[in-house]
Amino acid sequence: DAKTTQPTSMDCAEGRAANLPCNHSTISGNEYVYWYRQIHSQGPQYIIHGLKNNETNEMASLIITEDRKSSTLILPHATLRDTAVYYCIVRVTPYFGNEKLTFGTGTRLTIIP
């Protein structure tokens, strides 16, 4: 079973920040939060991951609450190409080996022109 809960769908206006929430209340101390997205008919694309500190890269920012029970993926200036299904996944640290990704049903984000 997936260890995360996400809204089924969200809309965001083009050019605005898209904030995608994820609840992972049973996360363990050695589990990271990963985000992937899947544009229609393509393979999933890695976005970002983090343990407890906020992370930022060229695609997005990841904000993790202090108790690590939830997180938010932020796309700062959403474009139409960001329309996709976004998956929040928790998995053990890489130091425990290459563990499979357990996907839920994700959040379908639609960017509105």
Next chain:
Amino acid sequence: EAEVAQSPRYKITEKSQAVAFWCDPISGHATLYWYRQILGQGPELLVQFQDESVVDDSQLPKDRFSAERLKGVDSTLKIQPAELGDSAMYLCASSENRADSDTQYFGPGTRLTVL
């Protein structure tokens, strides 16, 4: 930028026929994964390889599915015989075998339709 290659992109077959999918991971990636994604659901792992060895095939329907990675590079997933319920997207992913970097990179997938 290096990518995971998969072929074919689309496959239509009749039930009871055999089908095969091919995957070429990113060069140097020791770990290779095959996932299956049914429409409307997230991908689910079928089999995981470390070099040429299978490390997890607990979700692979072994009566009809087989997977191999003979030289530890490219891989083939086979279904024989195909059933209607096998219609899905079959995704291949690869990752480095490093303690500090195990991000999985996915290919474009093969969409299988069984008639």
